[in-house]
Amino acid sequence: MKKNAIVGQSGGPTAVINASLYGIIKEGMAHEEISRVYGMINGIEGFMSGNYMDLSNDLTAEELELLKMTPAAYLGSCRYKLPDDLSSPFYPALFEKFRAMEIGYFFYIGGNDSMDTVSKLSRYASHHQSDIRFIGIPKTIDNDLVLTDHTPGYGSxxxxxxxxxxxxxxxxxxxxxxxxxxxxxxxxxxxxxxxxxxxxxxxxxxxxxxxxxxxxxxxxxxxxxxxxxxxxxxxxxxxxxxxxxxxxxxxxxxxxxxxxxxxxxxxxxxxxxxxxxxxxxxxxxxxxxxxxxxxxxxxCSGMLASAVDIEESVQAGTEGVKAALKGITGIMIAFNRTADSPYTMECITADVDQVCNKEKLFPKDWICANGTDITDDFLRYALPLIQGEPKRKMEGGLPVYIFRK
Amino acid sequence: MKKNAIVGQSGGPTAVINASLYGIIKEGMAHEEISRVYGMINGIEGFMSGNYMDLSNDLTAEELELLKMTPAAYLGSCRYKLPDDLSSPFYPALFEKFRAMEIGYFFYIGGNDSMDTVSKLSRYASHHQSDIRFIGIPKTIDNDLVLTDHTPGYGSxxxxxxxxxxxxxxxxxxxxxxxxxxxxxxxxxxxxxxxxxxxxxxxxxxxxxxxxxxxxxxxxxxxxxxxxxxxxxxxxxxxxxxxxxxxxxxxxxxxxxxxxxxxxxxxxxxxxxxxxxxxxxxxxxxxxxxxxxxxxxxxCSGMLASAVDIEESVQAGTEGVKAALKGITGIMIAFNRTADSPYTMECITADVDQVCNKEKLFPKDWICANGTDITDDFLRYALPLIQGEPKRKMEGGLPVYIFRK
Structure with missing residues (x-):
C-alpha cells in the first residue's frame, strides 16, 4: 500500500542539512511505495500548527539541485522538546495528523535533541501498534553524536x-x-x-x-x-x-x-x-x-563547504529512505569508517535510543599532554572530511541559494 | 643605465595586496632598464633596519603565481609615519640606502597613510635632485581614496x-x-x-x-x-x-x-x-x-576574493612600473571607470599629493532619505567589482598560500 513520507529539520542549521533533505526527497520520489514527500515547516513545532509543504510537487528539478548546495535549513527549524511523558495528549494529536495525511515514513534531520524526538515517537508508535517508520538523519557541526564516526555538517x-x-x-x-x-x-x-x-x-x-x-x-x-x-x-x-x-x-x-x-x-x-x-x-x-x-x-558558509560532506549528507538521507522502506524504525543513519587512506565509509544504522541525549567528546588521548595541542591521530581522522570544493551556481558574483518565499 | 626597483607594502592587509606586488615583480622583470626588484620587509620601517629581499631572484615561477592568489601582505607591513619635516636626518639616511642599492624606482602599495609616504619621498627627491621615481599603488578595503573610481582590495x-x-x-x-x-x-x-x-x-x-x-x-x-x-x-x-x-x-x-x-x-x-x-x-x-x-x-579571505579585483590589482602594479619607466614620479595609479555595463576601466595617474591624507566618503545621495538603506546607484557601481571566482591551487582541501619562512 502506498504511503506518504514526511521530513523535518531541527536544531541549529548547517551548510549541508539541506543536502540530506535533498537525498530524502530524491530517494523518496524514486520509490513507488512512497506517494508524496511532505516537508514540515519549522520542524515538529510548525507541523503541529499545520505548517507543511509538498516537496515532491512544489520544487522544480532545478530548485532541487539548488537545495543540495544551499546552507541553513530550507524548511525552517525549531528547538522543541517533546513531552517526556508518552501518555501526554500531544502524541495522539500528532499521530492523528499522521493518519489524516497517510504518513508511513517519518524523517527527522538533526542533532542530539532531534534524535530524542525520533526516539520518543518510535517508542510511542511501538506502544500503539503504529506502523510508521521513524528515522533520524544526523546533523551537527559539533560532531558530538555517539555511534557514528562523524556527523554530516562537521566536515564543512x-x-x-x-x-x-x-x-x-x-x-x-x-x-x-x-x-x-x-x-x-x-x-x-x-x-x-x-x-x-x-x-x-x-x-x-x-x-x-x-x-x-x-x-x-x-x-x-x-x-x-x-x-x-x-x-x-x-x-x-x-x-x-x-x-x-x-x-x-x-x-x-x-x-x-x-x-x-x-x-x-x-x-x-x-x-x-x-x-x-x-x-x-x-x-x-x-x-x-x-x-x-x-x-x-x-x-552556514555554503561557499566554503566540503564536497565530501555534501555527498555524505545526501547519502545519509538516501540511506534513511532505504532503511525505512525495509521496515526499519527507531534508528539513526550512522557513518562507519572502513579506511583512513584512501578514506572509505559505509552507512549503517544505530539505535536512536542509544544516540539521543548523549555527547561524544573529543578523545582525551588526541589532546597533547600539556593540553595546548592536538595529536596527528586527529589530523588523520579529520582531513578526509574536508576534501573537495563543490561546483555551485553563481550569479552576479554571488552564490545562488534557494529559499521559501 | 640600469637601475634597481624596490617595493614595499604598508597599512592593513587585503586579499589582493600581493596581486599588486605580483604585477610589479612581473612587469619589473620584463624590462631591461630594471636589474633587480627588491622587496622591503615590513615596509619602510623594516627597510630602515636593513630588512629586504631580492624578489627577482628569491621566488620561483611557481611561487610567483601563488603570490598572486595569496591574501595578506607577503612582504610584511608597517604603520610608520615619515617625519613631516623634510629636513629630518631620516631622509638623507634613507636616500643613502637607496644610492647604495642603486634604486631607481620605488613602489609603495598602501592606503592614505602610505600615499603620505610616497608624497613626502617624492617631494624630498625633487628638492634634492634625486632621479628616483616614486609611485604609489592604491590598496584598501575601505575604498576611501580620492581621485580613483575605487581601490584594489575593495571588490574582494x-x-x-x-x-x-x-x-x-x-x-x-x-x-x-x-x-x-x-x-x-x-x-x-x-x-x-x-x-x-x-x-x-x-x-x-x-x-x-x-x-x-x-x-x-x-x-x-x-x-x-x-x-x-x-x-x-x-x-x-x-x-x-x-x-x-x-x-x-x-x-x-x-x-x-x-x-x-x-x-x-x-x-x-x-x-x-x-x-x-x-x-x-x-x-x-x-x-x-x-x-x-x-x-x-x-x-583577508583569499577563498572568497573577486577575480576582477585580483586582475585589477595586478594591473595597478603593472601600470605603476610602466609609469615609472616613463619617468613619471609623485603619482598614484588610479582607476578611471569608462562604462558600467559592460564594465570597463582604464588605469590613469593621480597626483599623490592630492590623494594622501584625504578620505572619500560614501556619497550622501546614494543613501536613502531615511538613512537606513542604499540606492541602486551604488549597486550599479559595486556589482562589477565583485565578479568572478579565481581558480586557485588547493591541497588537502585547503588553499595553498605562499609565505616567507
Whole structure:
C-alpha cells in the first residue's frame, strides 16, 4: 500500500542539512511505495500548527539541485522538546495528523535533541501498534553524536575553520610588533571544531601555536605561561579556543563576566571566552591583542563547504529512505569508517535510543599532554572530511541559494 | 643605465595586496632598464633596519603565481609615519640606502597613510635632485581614496561581505521566533564596505532590511523605531552597521562604553557598535538578538576574493612600473571607470599629493532619505567589482598560500 513520507529539520542549521533533505526527497520520489514527500515547516513545532509543504510537487528539478548546495535549513527549524511523558495528549494529536495525511515514513534531520524526538515517537508508535517508520538523519557541526564516526555538517564547518584560521594567521603576521590573536570557535562541550584549527598550519610549528578545547581544564596562570613561552618564539601568536572552555571547577571562562543566559533546552548560551582572554592577555603582557569570534559563519558558509560532506549528507538521507522502506524504525543513519587512506565509509544504522541525549567528546588521548595541542591521530581522522570544493551556481558574483518565499 | 626597483607594502592587509606586488615583480622583470626588484620587509620601517629581499631572484615561477592568489601582505607591513619635516636626518639616511642599492624606482602599495609616504619621498627627491621615481599603488578595503573610481582590495572585501551576509541571513531565518541579527562591518568613517551588504539581498525587501553607515548620524530612538517597524514585517530582521557609526555630536556608538584605544596614527581603535546595539535591542524589545562582527575575515579571505579585483590589482602594479619607466614620479595609479555595463576601466595617474591624507566618503545621495538603506546607484557601481571566482591551487582541501619562512 502506498504511503506518504514526511521530513523535518531541527536544531541549529548547517551548510549541508539541506543536502540530506535533498537525498530524502530524491530517494523518496524514486520509490513507488512512497506517494508524496511532505516537508514540515519549522520542524515538529510548525507541523503541529499545520505548517507543511509538498516537496515532491512544489520544487522544480532545478530548485532541487539548488537545495543540495544551499546552507541553513530550507524548511525552517525549531528547538522543541517533546513531552517526556508518552501518555501526554500531544502524541495522539500528532499521530492523528499522521493518519489524516497517510504518513508511513517519518524523517527527522538533526542533532542530539532531534534524535530524542525520533526516539520518543518510535517508542510511542511501538506502544500503539503504529506502523510508521521513524528515522533520524544526523546533523551537527559539533560532531558530538555517539555511534557514528562523524556527523554530516562537521566536515564543512571544519573546512571553514581550517581555511579561515589559515587566512587569519597570514593576516595577523604582517606586522613586526609582538601580537596575540585569539580565535573563538563554536563548541559548548566538545572540542571537535576547535581542533580543526590544527589543519590550518602550513608547516610544523606554524600558527595556531596554542589550541584549547573544553575537554581540558583551563587555567589562567598556565595559559599565561603558555602565551609567554609562545611570545618568545614568535612575534605573532595565534591561539584557538572553544567557546566552552572551563576551569577545573567546571566554571566556564565566559562566566568570568556575569553575562550568561539559557536557551530553551537549558543550555548555557555562551559567548565571549575569546574576548575575556583578549583582555587577560592585554592586561598581563601589554602586547597588541585582537580576538575574533567566527560565530555563525562557521556553520552556514555554503561557499566554503566540503564536497565530501555534501555527498555524505545526501547519502545519509538516501540511506534513511532505504532503511525505512525495509521496515526499519527507531534508528539513526550512522557513518562507519572502513579506511583512513584512501578514506572509505559505509552507512549503517544505530539505535536512536542509544544516540539521543548523549555527547561524544573529543578523545582525551588526541589532546597533547600539556593540553595546548592536538595529536596527528586527529589530523588523520579529520582531513578526509574536508576534501573537495563543490561546483555551485553563481550569479552576479554571488552564490545562488534557494529559499521559501 | 640600469637601475634597481624596490617595493614595499604598508597599512592593513587585503586579499589582493600581493596581486599588486605580483604585477610589479612581473612587469619589473620584463624590462631591461630594471636589474633587480627588491622587496622591503615590513615596509619602510623594516627597510630602515636593513630588512629586504631580492624578489627577482628569491621566488620561483611557481611561487610567483601563488603570490598572486595569496591574501595578506607577503612582504610584511608597517604603520610608520615619515617625519613631516623634510629636513629630518631620516631622509638623507634613507636616500643613502637607496644610492647604495642603486634604486631607481620605488613602489609603495598602501592606503592614505602610505600615499603620505610616497608624497613626502617624492617631494624630498625633487628638492634634492634625486632621479628616483616614486609611485604609489592604491590598496584598501575601505575604498576611501580620492581621485580613483575605487581601490584594489575593495571588490574582494565587498564580495566577502555580500556573500557572508547572504549566508547569515539564511542562517538567521530558520526559526519561527522573532529575532534580530546585527552584523558589524569594517569602516571607521567610510561606509563603502557596509553598503556592500545591500548586494546580499536575493529579492526586493529581503534582509538586510536596515543598513547604517557612518555618513549618516545615528540616533538610538530612530533606530528603535526602525527596528520596531521591521519586526512587524518580518520575523527575522537582519541589520548591517559600520563599526564607525556615530551620533549627531560625532560620538561613536562604540564609545557608549568606555573601551576606546588609539592606534599609532592616532586613529580610534573601534570595536563593538554591533555589540552595543545588540544589548540595546535586547533590552528594548526582549527578542532574541545576536551580533556578528565579521572582523579581519572580510579583508583577508583569499577563498572568497573577486577575480576582477585580483586582475585589477595586478594591473595597478603593472601600470605603476610602466609609469615609472616613463619617468613619471609623485603619482598614484588610479582607476578611471569608462562604462558600467559592460564594465570597463582604464588605469590613469593621480597626483599623490592630492590623494594622501584625504578620505572619500560614501556619497550622501546614494543613501536613502531615511538613512537606513542604499540606492541602486551604488549597486550599479559595486556589482562589477565583485565578479568572478579565481581558480586557485588547493591541497588537502585547503588553499595553498605562499609565505616567507
Amino acid at each position: 564547518a571544519a573546512k571553514y575553520v581550517a581555511d579561515t584560521v589559515r587566512e587569519i594567521v597570514l593576516d595577523s603576521s604582517v606586522y613586526q610588533q609582538k601580537s596575540v590573536t585569539i580565535i573563538e570557535l563554536m563548541g559548548r562541550h566538545a572540542g571537535w571544531l576547535t581542533a580543526a584549527s590544527a589543519m590550518a598550519r602550513k608547516f610544523e610549528g606554524d600558527n595556531p601555536v596554542l589550541i584549547y578545547l573544553p575537554e581540558s581544564d583551563f587555567d589562567f596562570e598556565r595559559f599565561a605561561s603558555d602565551v609567554q613561552t609562545a611570545l618568545t618564539r614568535k612575534s605573532s601568536v595565534v591561539i584557538c579556543v572553544s567557546e566552552g572552555i572551563s576551569d577545573s571547577k567546571g566554571k566556564f571562562i565566559c562566566e568570568y563576566t556575569d553575562d550568561v543566559q539559557l536557551d530553551t533546552f537549558g543550555h548555557k548560551m555562551l559567548a565571549g571566552s575569546g574576548k575575556i582572554l583578549e583582555n587577560f592577555v592585554r592586561n598581563r603582557f601589554g602586547v597588541k591583542v585582537r580576538s575574533v569570534e567566527l560565530n555563525v559563519n562557521q556553520r | 572585501a565587498a564580495k566577502y561581505v555580500a556573500d557572508t551576509v547572504r549566508e547569515i541571513v539564511l542562517d538567521s531565518s530558520v526559526y519561527q521566533q522573532k529575532s534580530v541579527t546585527i552584523i558589524e562591518l569594517m569602516g571607521r568613517h567610510a561606509g563603502w564596505l557596509t553598503a556592500a551588504s545591500a548586494m546580499a539581498r536575493k529579492f526586493e525587501g529581503d534582509n538586510p532590511v536596515l543598513i547604517y553607515l557612518p555618513e549618516s548620524d545615528f540616533d538610538f530612538e530612530r533606530f528603535a523605531s526602525d527596528v520596531q517597524t521591521a519586526l512587524t514585517r518580518k520575523s527575522s530582521v537582519v541589520i548591517c552597521v559600520s563599526e564607525g557609526i556615530s551620533d549627531s555630536k560625532g560620538k561613536f556608538i562604540c564609545e557608549y562604553t568606555d573601551d576606546v584605544q588609539l592606534d599609532t596614527f592616532g586613529h580610534k581603535m573601534l570595536a563593538g557598535s554591533g555589540k552595543i546595539l545588540e544589548n540595546f535591542v535586547r533590552n528594548r524589545f526582549g527578542v532574541k538578538v545576536r551580533s556578528v562582527e565579521l572582523n579581519v575575515n572580510q579583508r
